[in-house]
Amino acid sequence: MVFFKKSVSPSLLAEHEQILSLFKGCDVNNDGKLSKDEVKAGFRRLQSRFPGFRTQRAFKVADKNGDGFISEAELDELVDYVLDCYEGSRKREKKMVFFFNKRTETKHKDLPPKEDYDELVKLFKRCDVNNDGRLSWEEVKAGFRRLHSRFPVYRTHRAFQMADQNHDGYINVGDELDKLVTYVLECYPGTIKLRLI
Known part of the structure; x- marks a missing residue:
């Protein structure tokens, strides 16, 4: 169990x-x-x-x-x-890896619209409430909540694994935000505008 x-x-x-x-x-x-x-x-x-x-x-x-x-x-x-x-x-892990690899292959064929990318950049920059040029765990989680994520804690954890390259506990707006936005676009392909309503 x-x-x-x-x-x-x-x-x-x-x-x-x-x-x-x-x-x-x-x-x-x-x-x-x-x-x-x-x-x-x-x-x-x-x-x-x-x-x-x-x-x-x-x-x-x-x-x-x-x-x-x-x-x-x-x-x-x-x-x-x-x-x-x-x-x-x-046992389920192998099936899931296969499923996510397939999903990634199909996603690369259809690149997300530039407007979605730009909207997400603006969203996460607005989440930087103390304007220090980096996003804390809570600020990234707030971004996922604004996107109406069903699992904001899990999404935040995965986002830090993907984007926090220097492992300082923050996502720098200057050089790491692109990886965060790319991860979000992979999580919600084609639904960004609906999620931001």
């Missing part, structure tokens, strides 16, 4: 390093270990249906010394637990 929403791509979860960096990013106080709240936040980012339950199970599996924290040495156990939760999704 899988306790996560179907909207999360198995290809995202198949990558050990991506999950590892996601949980490391949840260490908000930078003490090198994860509390229960920080692990729960990680499961929420993965859009777990039951983040509290998953957190309890993760601590039983990964917290080897029983101190109530998951240290850096125990992180691999946590990641393995997350991957085990998705073991049933492995």
